Amino acid sequence: MRKNSVKNARINEAVREELSSIIRNLKDPRIAPMTSVTSAVVATDLKTCKVSVSVLGTEEEKADTMKGLESSRGFIRHELARILNLRNTPELSFALDESIEYGVRMSKLIDDVISKDEEAESGREKEEG
Known part of the structure; x- marks a missing residue:
């Protein structure tokens, strides 16, 4: 086999x-x-x-x-x-x-980076507008 x-x-x-x-x-x-x-x-x-x-x-x-x-x-x-x-x-x-735990941790880090980028983007739009 x-x-x-x-x-x-x-x-x-x-x-x-x-x-x-x-x-x-x-x-x-x-x-x-x-x-x-x-x-x-x-x-x-x-x-x-x-x-x-x-x-x-x-x-x-x-x-x-x-x-x-x-x-x-x-x-x-x-x-x-x-x-x-x-x-x-x-x-x-x-x-x-520990791969599942690692995946959850990486997903959380990615979500944190995305939310910080969105906050920075909205802050720039308020300064320009």
Whole structure:
């Protein structure tokens, strides 16, 4: 199976969706409520899976969420095996993904620059008029 095959893409998406559902329903108080799975990349041999997780919160909440996910890794893998019918259930490794937070921050900066430009433009029009 090639790395970018349609079958592998379908498996990645199915694993991502199921992991999102499993993590959302975990009862661990360390896992922040605003935790989402941004991607899951399953190796072609179905032995490993790299899971990118985005956490909306403070640095402490992010660290606690990652600790909670690491300690729940066996349970999450067991639930994934129960739900998905794969030849092998991949070993999970979690990584923090801060791309969503970075995008929000950049969007806010762009909006701030646009509003300052509009204020400067309206100030110039008042001076001329």
